[in-house]
Structures are given as structure tokens and as C-alpha cells.
Amino acid sequence: MAVGSNYDMLVVGGGINGVGIARDAAGRGLSVLLCEQDDLAGHTSSASTKLIHGGLRYLEYYEFNLVRKALQEREVLLRAAPHIIWPLRFVMPHNAQLRPAWMIRAGLFLYDHLSKRRLLARSRSIDLASNPLGHPLQAQHRKGFVYSDAWVDDARLVVLNAMDAAERGATVLPRTRFVSAQRHPDHWLATLHQSATGRSETVRARVLVNAAGPWAGNLLRDSLALLPKRELLMAKGSHIIVRKLFEHDHAYILQNPDKRIIFAIPYEQEFTLIGTTDVAFSGDPAQVSVSSDETNYLCEMANRYFTRQITARDVVASYAGVRPLLEEETSDLSAVTRDYALESDVGADRAPLLSVLGGKITTFRRLAEETLDMLAANLGRTGPTWTATAPLPGGDIVNADFDSFLTDLRHRYTWLPASLLRRYARAYGTRIHRLLGTATNTAGLGQDLGEGIFEAEIDYLVKREWARTPEDILWRRTKLGLHVTATTVQRLSAALPSIVAQCDPQEIRYATNA
Numbered sequence: 001m002a003v004g005s006n007y008d009m010l011v012v013g014g015g016i017n018g019v020g021i022a023r024d025a026a027g028r029g030l031s032v033l034l035c036e037q038d039d040l041a042g043h044t045s046s047a048s049t050k051l052i053h054g055g056l057r058y059l060e061y062y063e064f065n066l067v068r069k070a071l072q073e074r075e076v077l078l079r080a081a082p083h084i085i086w087p088l089r090f091v092m093p094h095n096a097q098l099r100p101a102w103m104i105r106a107g108l109f110l111y112d113h114l115s116k117r118r119l120l121a122r123s124r125s126i127d128l129a130s131n132p133l134g135h136p137l138q139a140q141h142r143k144g145f146v147y148s149d150a151w152v153d154d155a156r157l158v159v160l161n162a163m164d165a166a167e168r169g170a171t172v173l174p175r176t177r178f179v180s181a182q183r184h185p186d187h188w189l190a191t192l193h194q195s196a197t198g199r200s201e202t203v204r205a206r207v208l209v210n211a212a213g214p215w216a217g218n219l220l221r222d223s224l225a226l227l228p229k230r231e232l233l234m235a236k237g238s239h240i241i242v243r244k245l246f247e248h249d250h251a252y253i254l255q256n257p258d259k260r261i262i263f264a265i266p267y268e269q270e271f272t273l274i275g276t277t278d279v280a281f282s283g284d285p286a287q288v289s290v291s292s293d294e295t296n297y298l299c300e301m302a303n304r305y306f307t308r309q310i311t312a313r314d315v316v317a318s319y320a321g322v323r324p325l326l327e328e329e330t331s332d333l334s335a336v337t338r339d340y341a342l343e344s345d346v347g348a349d350r351a352p353l354l355s356v357l358g359g360k361i362t363t364f365r366r367l368a369e370e371t372l373d374m375l376a377a378n379l380g381r382t383g384p385t386w387t388a389t390a391p392l393p394g395g396d397i398v399n400a401d402f403d404s405f406l407t408d409l410r411h412r413y414t415w416l417p418a419s420l421l422r423r424y425a426r427a428y429g430t431r432i433h434r435l436l437g438t439a440t441n442t443a444g445l446g447q448d449l450g451e452g453i454f455e456a457e458i459d460y461l462v463k464r465e466w467a468r469t470p471e472d473i474l475w476r477r478t479k480l481g482l483h484v485t486a487t488t489v490q491r492l493s494a495a496l497p498s499i500v501a502q503c504d505p506q507e508i509r510y511a512t513n514a
Helices: 016-027 056-061 064-080 101-113 154-167 213-223 294-302 361-379 401-411 420-438 453-467 470-477 488-502
Strands: 006-012 032-033 085-093 124-128 145-154 170-171 176-183 189-196 200-210 233-244 252-256 262-265 271-275 316-327 339-346 350-358 447-452
Touching: 006 016, 006 361, 016 154, 032 154, 032 176, 056 064, 056 101, 064 085, 064 145, 064 361, 085 316, 101 361, 124 316, 154 170, 154 453, 176 213, 176 350, 189 213, 189 233, 189 316, 200 213, 213 233, 213 350, 233 294, 252 488, 262 294, 262 447, 262 453, 294 316, 294 470, 316 488, 339 361, 339 401, 350 361, 361 420, 401 420, 447 453, 447 488, 453 470, 453 488
Parallel strands: 006 032, 006 200, 032 170, 085 252, 200 350
Antiparallel strands: 085 145, 124 145, 176 189, 189 200, 233 271, 233 316, 252 262, 262 271, 339 350
8 A cells, every 4th residue: 555654634434524624634734644444425425315405404403503504505515516516496395284384484584594695596485286396296285385405416525525635635545444543642553454455554643533424433442442422323314216206307395294304306317316214223334225114105205295106116226324413312313413523532642533423414514624623733734724715626617607617518529419518517517628638529538338438437437536346436426327228337347447457556546647
């Protein structure tokens, strides 16, 4: 494992919080090493509902500070990555038996005004009986509300943060397990194990950041022989994907008799994403799947609203993830806060340790900023905060105007099929130029593996985004797994080893100029 042996900071965990911290730290001039036992966003951070949102339902639990913080971050992230984050309008059919109209109107008024809102339209009431947004719904749903939040490609958000961290000097090591660490007065000596080579290496870091998500408690107990200051609750959230239930571009937020809400969201042009559940979980977070009971629950909740009825047979794909929540005195997982806590263990005679507990994808950047501010005194030298105004890779689109950006691309790359150009623009933003290189026709993109997957894209994902397996490419770097045939998957599986072999297995530091 050809990596440097001395770092200011070692971050354990390649989910959204870990990569966000690594990015912020690298941008402040610190030497950073991040390790992740599996692929980046391999677990919780690719299993979200894929929303950048304030959390409208959290107002019901008086989580005003969390909602305000998340709404502020929503504006920041919309500007930072307009190719993978964009506005999404939500339709809420009203059910007077669950929540009175005045309560919803009051909640939406707060939602509109808890933070400055420059990029998104305000909420309003609508007549579902006459509005096209009501056409997919059953006739009894006659009144509703519309409000704004934002969509995100969650796994790509993780990868882009990791790319930015690496381009600012961080070493990012996916598929590298944190085994253990010895604590000294002024540093940690950590043992890492790389799965690709089977080699182990000891590295030295002044600060250790535990951003292992659902494994944060296990890391403290098993790898560091420390007792956690507070326990985490594990909640499994499951989602199902069906053929699209409606034709328009709005999403639905559906209230249900158990007081939970589920979302029905346009997904990958041809589908509707439905989720999520909230089920207590124990066991290995890496071994999590959607149960038949959860599938039936999500179908039943959707069927309460939509005219098109669905069953488990209509599910074309599903996914589940484990969310670590801060332990509270309640048996209702829906009521447990989605806020985060930063647990610091610092002393004059021991190297600093900081553990990240809880959190949600919307607030990752703020969490990272607070982490670096907390550790500044221990590190002795950090630059100023900077991420609030810095675009993510590919996000440096003029005025964050994706539509104008896409129009310019159509004029420049007239030879690319429109659907492929749009997919590239959404996934890679301004980095599309690096992907396409000097190509002037599709033949210049190399072998066509089928359904718009060209060798040039696979090469880019392997050399710049740490992709190594078909699953990395088809389900995390892209969502092409929903669209491609088994034949295309076989071709990809056959082509991938030779492309991966071009990367030195002994050197998996991100190469900016690769």
C-alpha cells in the first residue's frame, strides 16, 4: 500500500460524513487519509430517499433548529452541484382525519420562512379535483398542498466530495479496512488492511475521526477498546422501485394512518421510487435487505392514494440501508431526531479522537465544518472555512443554470445522442469534457458495451472515481442497473478487469491527472 505514513488526520468511513470531513480538511491545508472498508457510499449513503430537504415532518416534533439548519444547507448545495442536485416540487394530498388543514398550512408557512429561500418556489394550496397533479390520485383526494425541496443523486454526492478531497491533496482509500489503532500522547498509529492486495500498513495521524456511520460504536469498542459515550439506535429504511405511477415531474408526500409519511418520487425517467420504512434493526449493517413485510407496507400505503394499484410483483428493484440515530427515550423511531452529535475525546496526554454520531445527508457539509472547527485547536493550523461557496467537481456551472449548460453542450457535442448527452451532463456536469476528451464521434468513445455504456465512461469511472466492480458502476456511479440488459452486464463484467488492471494495485491514491 504505497501511501504516505504521516498525516494530520485519519478519517474512517467513506460515507457522506466521512468524505465531507476529508474534503473540508484537505481544503484547509491539512494532510488527510480517508479509508473505507468497501466502496464509497457502499451502504447508508447510497440507500437514502435521495432528497436534500429540511424535513417538513420534523416540525411536528419541534425540531426547529434542525429544520432551519437543513433548509440553509439546501440552498448551499443547490449551488454547489446543480448537475446532481435540483429543485423538486412535492404534492401533499390532504387527509383531514390525519392532520387538519390549518396545521399543514402553518407547517408549510414555517417551512417557507425558517430560512432564506432564494432558489425555490413557495408553498401553495391546490385543487386536486381540477389540477393535473390530482389525476393519478383516487377521487376522494380533492384538496392538497404543493411545496419545494430538492433531489440529489446521493451516491454521486459522496464520490464528488471524495474527488474534491483528493484533488486538494487527500489520500482516499476505498476497500481499505481500519483494523485497529494505538493511541499515543500526540498521535495515533493505525493499522489498515487493503482488500485488493491483502496487504496491511501502519500509518500515523495526529487526529482520528470516526465517521463509520452504523459501525461507529463497533469501531470504538472493537478496534479501539473504548466505551461509547452514547449508544446509537439502528433504523432500517427500505425503498421499492416500480414502473412510473404518473407522468409529470412532481413528487408526492403521503400521510398514513400510522402517522408516518412516505414519498413517491419520479425516478430515472421510467420509474417511481417509493419509501421509506423505519424499522428497528440489529445485526450487520452490511447485510441488510428489504423484507416482504416492508414491501407490502409500501405498496399498501401507495395504494391508499394512487389509482394505479401495485403489489410486490410490480417491484422492479429495491434497496435498504441502516441509519444510525441518536438514542432517545422513545419507542417511536419516526420521532427520533435526525440531527447529529460530535463526540470529542481530547486530553493533554492523549491524541484527539472525534466520533460522528447520527446525521442526515442534507447537513453533511455543516457537520464537516463543525468537525474541523472543533479540532482546529488540536491541529494547530487550519485554514478558514471555505466549503459554503465552493462548487463540487462538475458543479462549476455558470449561475448554477443547468438548462443553459445543457443547451451549450448540445451545440458543442452535436454528434452525441440527446439522451446520452443529458445523462452525461447530469452525472458529470462540467467534467463531461474530461470524459469525452478529444472524441468527435461515438466511435471515439471506444467499445459500445450496449445501451449507451461506452468504454470511455468506464475508463473515467475506474481511473477518476474509484469504481472497480459492475455494481459500483451500474448502481452507485450511475443508475444504469435499472435500464440495461443481462447481456450488457455480461459485457461490462468482461471488459472491466482489463481497465482496472491499468491502475497500479499498489498505488490507489487518487491521481488528479490520471
